[in-house]
Amino acid sequence: MAAESSASSSSSSPAAPSALGRLRNRLEGPNTIGNSRRFWVGFAVVLLGLVAFPLLGGGTGNQFSLFLVLGLLGLSLSLVWGYSGILSFGQTVFFGVGAYTFGVVSINFPTPGGITGAVVAGTLGGAVVAALLGYFMFYGGVRDVYVTIITLVSTLVMLTFMAQTAGSEWTIGEAPLGGFNGMPGMPLLTLGVEGIFTFQFVFNELELFVPVLGTVTFDPFYYLALALLLAGYLGLRVVVNMDFGRVLVAVREDEDRTQMFGYNVKRAKLIAFTLGGGFAGLAGVLYAARNVYIDPSVFELYFATLPVVWVSVGGRKSLLGAVVATIAVEYLRLNIGGELALVAVGALLLLSILVLPGGIVPWIDEKLTNSNLDVSEIDGTEPSTEVSES
Amino acid sequence: MSDSADRQSLGPNVRQTAAERATGDRTDTLLQTDDLVKTFGGFTATDSVDFSVDEGELRCLIGPNGAGKSTLLKLITGTLAPTDGSVYYNGHDITDLEPNERVDRGISMKFQVPSVYGDLTVRENARLPIQQFADGAERRQRVREAIEAAGLTGYEEVDASTLSHGQQQQLEISMAASLEPDLLLLDEPVAGLSLEERGEIADLVQELNDDGITFVIIEHDIDFVERIADAVTVLHQGAVFREGSIEDIRADDEVRRIYLGGE
Amino acid sequence: MAHDLKQAAFQVRYGIGAVVAVVALFALGAFTAPNLTFRVYYAVSFVVLAAVGLAIIFGIMGVINLAHGEFILLGAYATTLSATQLGLPLPVAMGVGALVTAVYGLVVERVIISGYVPNWIGQRAVGRNLIKPFYDRLADSMVATFGLSLIMVQGARIIFGNSIDQIGVPFGSTAGYPDYRIALVGITAAVLVAVYLLFTQTTFGTRVRATMQDEQTAKALGINTERTYMITFAIGSGLAGLTGALFAPLLSMQPSLGDQFLVEAFVAVVVGGASVVVGTSLSGLLLGPIDALFSDQFGEFAGRIALLVTAMLALRFLPGGITGVVDDLRDRMGGG
Numbered sequence: 001m002a003a004e005s006s007a008s009s010s011s012s013s014p015a016a017p018s019a020l021g022r023l024r025n026r027l028e029g030p031n032t033i034g035n036s037r038r039f040w041v042g043f044a045v046v047l048l049g050l051v052a053f054p055l056l057g058g059g060t061g062n063q064f065s066l067f068l069v070l071g072l073l074g075l076s077l078s079l080v081w082g083y084s085g086i087l088s089f090g091q092t093v094f095f096g097v098g099a100y101t102f103g104v105v106s107i108n109f110p111t112p113g114g115i116t117g118a119v120v121a122g123t124l125g126g127a128v129v130a131a132l133l134g135y136f137m138f139y140g141g142v143r144d145v146y147v148t149i150i151t152l153v154s155t156l157v158m159l160t161f162m163a164q165t166a167g168s169e170w171t172i173g174e175a176p177l178g179g180f181n182g183m184p185g186m187p188l189l190t191l192g193v194e195g196i197f198t199f200q201f202v203f204n205e206l207e208l209f210v211p212v213l214g215t216v217t218f219d220p221f222y223y224l225a226l227a228l229l230l231a232g233y234l235g236l237r238v239v240v241n242m243d244f245g246r247v248l249v250a251v252r253e254d255e256d257r258t259q260m261f262g263y264n265v266k267r268a269k270l271i272a273f274t275l276g277g278g279f280a281g282l283a284g285v286l287y288a289a290r291n292v293y294i295d296p297s298v299f300e301l302y303f304a305t306l307p308v309v310w311v312s313v314g315g316r317k318s319l320l321g322a323v324v325a326t327i328a329v330e331y332l333r334l335n336i337g338g339e340l341a342l343v344a345v346g347a348l349l350l351l352s353i354l355v356l357p358g359g360i361v362p363w364i365d366e367k368l369t370n371s372n373l374d375v376s377e378i379d380g381t382e383p384s385t386e387v388s389e390s
Numbered sequence: 391m392s393d394s395a396d397r398q399s400l401g402p403n404v405r406q407t408a409a410e411r412a413t414g415d416r417t418d419t420l421l422q423t424d425d426l427v428k429t430f431g432g433f434t435a436t437d438s439v440d441f442s443v444d445e446g447e448l449r450c451l452i453g454p455n456g457a458g459k460s461t462l463l464k465l466i467t468g469t470l471a472p473t474d475g476s477v478y479y480n481g482h483d484i485t486d487l488e489p490n491e492r493v494d495r496g497i498s499m500k501f502q503v504p505s506v507y508g509d510l511t512v513r514e515n516a517r518l519p520i521q522q523f524a525d526g527a528e529r530r531q532r533v534r535e536a537i538e539a540a541g542l543t544g545y546e547e548v549d550a551s552t553l554s555h556g557q558q559q560q561l562e563i564s565m566a567a568s569l570e571p572d573l574l575l576l577d578e579p580v581a582g583l584s585l586e587e588r589g590e591i592a593d594l595v596q597e598l599n600d601d602g603i604t605f606v607i608i609e610h611d612i613d614f615v616e617r618i619a620d621a622v623t624v625l626h627q628g629a630v631f632r633e634g635s636i637e638d639i640r641a642d643d644e645v646r647r648i649y650l651g652g653e
Numbered sequence: 654m655a656h657d658l659k660q661a662a663f664q665v666r667y668g669i670g671a672v673v674a675v676v677a678l679f680a681l682g683a684f685t686a687p688n689l690t691f692r693v694y695y696a697v698s699f700v701v702l703a704a705v706g707l708a709i710i711f712g713i714m715g716v717i718n719l720a721h722g723e724f725i726l727l728g729a730y731a732t733t734l735s736a737t738q739l740g741l742p743l744p745v746a747m748g749v750g751a752l753v754t755a756v757y758g759l760v761v762e763r764v765i766i767s768g769y770v771p772n773w774i775g776q777r778a779v780g781r782n783l784i785k786p787f788y789d790r791l792a793d794s795m796v797a798t799f800g801l802s803l804i805m806v807q808g809a810r811i812i813f814g815n816s817i818d819q820i821g822v823p824f825g826s827t828a829g830y831p832d833y834r835i836a837l838v839g840i841t842a843a844v845l846v847a848v849y850l851l852f853t854q855t856t857f858g859t860r861v862r863a864t865m866q867d868e869q870t871a872k873a874l875g876i877n878t879e880r881t882y883m884i885t886f887a888i889g890s891g892l893a894g895l896t897g898a899l900f901a902p903l904l905s906m907q908p909s910l911g912d913q914f915l916v917e918a919f920v921a922v923v924v925g926g927a928s929v930v931v932g933t934s935l936s937g938l939l940l941g942p943i944d945a946l947f948s949d950q951f952g953e954f955a956g957r958i959a960l961l962v963t964a965m966l967a968l969r970f971l972p973g974g975i976t977g978v979v980d981d982l983r984d985r986m987g988g989g
Contacts, residue, residue, distance in 0.1 A: 153916075262569065
């Protein structure tokens with residue numbers, strides 16, 4: 001495995017790599033799990049399964065689209081915490097801002113063009129708020145746990161603020177913010193430009209004839225969420241394996257040292273945080289579009305900590321771990337149901353951080369590939385007693 | 391700015407710097423601190439320090455524990471902000487610059503505590519400083535050279551946290567040098583190393599100095615200092631106590647006293 | 654040496670001065686604007702009592718206990734149930750509440766925070782440690798204790814239902830303000846004094862402060878740092894339980910009651926800085942009045958937001974928290 005990955009990442013082979021090889025070079029690297037053909041084959045199989053899933057299972061595809069949307073939120077925290085070292089309880093702030101922005105803009109401009117613009121506005125909204133908060137913190141010299149606390153506090157500020165917007169004076173254009181009652185009345189997610197091409201993604205069951213299975217109905221929103229999650233995941237894979245991604249990892253490991261190599265650490269953190277805010281904002285947009293509703297419960301402490309749960313369990317330094325764990329934990333949480341769900345989630349979190357602080361997916365990966373080299377393997381001496389912590 | 395006439399004031403036995411040997415000319419002041427002060431609460435770590443180093447010089451900074459040596463280096467790199475005073479580099483006042491801005495101007499440092507990126511391999515460590523200004527084949531070449539300079543050829547894929555202490559020190563110095571700085575600050579480069587490893591570091595440092603890098607090195611090992619230093623500055627309780635050649639410093643009774651007794 | 658004496662003199666001079674000022678203001682306010690004064694001082698007490706247990710654990714062990722609100726919940730429920738089910742007199746029930754929480758904290762520390770019990774088992778079963786202690790692992794301790802808090806809250810809901818009967822508020826009222834709340838102000842002061850004395854006048858306190866300063870040296874001097882951490886966590890938990898006990902008559906007994914304390918506590922601890930007594934009390938004196946005054950003028954939500962925004966600004970502009978500001982002032986005045 002190690003030899004294969006180093007060959008593909010250093011690409012010192014005399015013949016120019018094929019287009020596929022070049023693509024793989026960008027997607028692979030030491031910062032992501034899965035740098036072999038075997039991985040990508042498995043990945044393709046799973047992807048195929050996800051595509052086929054609603055066609056075969058039918059109803060469950062609907063709930064599953066929620067998990068895909070939340071997967072984007074999990075990815076945002078993995079980028080910000082796992083790769084950049086910023087433990088943020090504030091990703092749900094950007095999630096909520098994205099959702100509310102989408103609501104406000106789409107209610108005021110209920111045409112397909114307007115709704116498409118609302119999607120963009122929501123995503124940008126998340127990114128902009130993240131940029132502002134990030135600037136306040138990082139360029140103000142706030143570090144480590146104090147950053148975490150500020151993000152936690154900002155979530156509560158949003159909750160408290162939005163909760164008291166029930167009065168009719170809290171209306172932006174045609175869109176009342178609605179306080180605890182939330183904001184209903186959003187137009188159904190229809191993208192495109194009217195007159196040229198539009199497509200409705202929500203509440204638009206389509207029929208498709210599939211050989212062998214016959215006519216099946218499917219929900220296009222599921223495929224939209226899947227496509228965006230896939231694009232987000234692959235895009236982030238490229239980012240974290242770029243030079244910039246390596247700088248982020250160095251910042252996470254030792255900020256002062258990295259600064260002494262000439263890197264503008266504050267700017268790097270701000271960029272990562274803003275990008276994470278954008279991902280969270282997009283997730284929020286999809287969340288609001290899917291439910292055709294948004295309320296301040298997304299700013300609650302419990303929901304703010306869920307991304308931390310997902311990413312801790314799955315492995316925060318792994319994009320794949322973040323996505324897999326988000327889907328798995330949410331599936332468990334919402335299907336175990338009842339009172340035991342929370343106990344299970346709490347116990348899962350506690351156990352995973354105690355036993356596998358690095359997360360489940362990296363642990364599995366290590367068992368399968370065993371790519372870490374010890375100095376003793378080169379020297380032939382006794383292995384050092386130093387334990388490299390995750 | 392003061393010129394190299396000040397170096398002569400350090401004493402007649404001060405060695406010529408490598409740059410002076412190369413060009414035969416007097417060299418300019420590269421680094422100068424002006425009345426630099428740093429206090430932490432009630433404690434004065436740096437006490438009105440005027441410290442200057444010429445281009446191409448190999449200066450060693452010594453003194454008893456707690457004398458403020460590391461603090462002075464951190465004030466020069468900008469990791470710490472001074473309570474008062476200024477830092478000049480190449481004639482420019484850099485006191486308000488961030489550390490990464492100072493690195494851009496040619497200052498580089500190896501910290502006291504070995505801090506290679508443990509989770510990364512040797513190659514990934516070496517690549518990090520280099521990736522900013524080299525791409526593709528040139529990058530791979532320079533990474534190869536940096537690893538070679540650290541004596542770690544063959545260890546490219548090893549996790550840096552599993553290297554021996556000496557190997558980590560060599561890797562760190564090589565990484566700091568790969569930025570091609572004009573001024574390289576080393577904080578205790580041979581701490582915890584065997585005699586042979588100290589020799590290797592001394593060779594590496596002298597080689598880099600011959601290439602034109604100015605050094606300020608904090609060290610406790612007097613033999614190491616004697617081997618490489620052009621001149622020595624002694625710090626005591628945050629202030630400059632003595633400056634001169636290593637022979638003069640070694641012979642100085644008062645210097646010996648501050649090491650042995652508290653003053 | 655001279656520097657330390659100057660520090661001590663500063664502490665005594667300004668410490669006593671500060672205490673006198675606070676008491677004088679209270680007395681003055683009680684006669685001129687009693688309702689407002691009582692409300693402000695109650696708000697301060699709320700913040701201080703919410704924070705003190707957390708401050709001890711965070712300040713000394715570098716562990717963030719996100720289950721702090723649930724420890725308060727435990728104290729409140731234990732107190733309430735002792736009073737309503739066992740018929741114990743209120744002060745005794747409160748003692749029970751604090752004690753139960755302290756013991757629970759001890760168990761949590763041994764099993765989760767230090768990993769002592771799992772590692773003990775691990776050594777005997779497979780010959781190695783299973784768990785790394787959570788000291789100074791801020792992010793991980795947040796995650797772990799958050800998991801614990803989920804279990805505790807939901808556990809409380811499963812075992813006791815959505816609410817339990819509340820105990821009645823003792824005493825009457827003065828100037829339209831419940832006496833019990835006024836009494837809490839005095840109790841808060843007493844708690845602060847007790848904590849201060851514990852950490853400065855007892856051998857245990859000295860051991861704790863030595864361990865805080867330099868763990869390696871403390872160990873070399875023969876201090877059992879593990880036991881020190883264990884007892885510290887138990888004390889912090891006990892104080893959280895005491896907070897729950899003290900507020901039990903005033904709150905509706907629901908599993909979510911810990912939430913209202915958690916934020917205040919967190920914010921006060923972090924804004925307060927490293928010093929447990931000085932930092933927490935000054936932080937309370939800053940944040941409490943702001944919350945009370947804004948709530949008074951603009952409503953409960955506004956009070957909350959004002960408190961949170963103040964905290965964010967303090968975190969941004971006061972590195973080292975209030976303790977840092979006090980240290981700066983002390984040096985400038987003490988001429989150190």
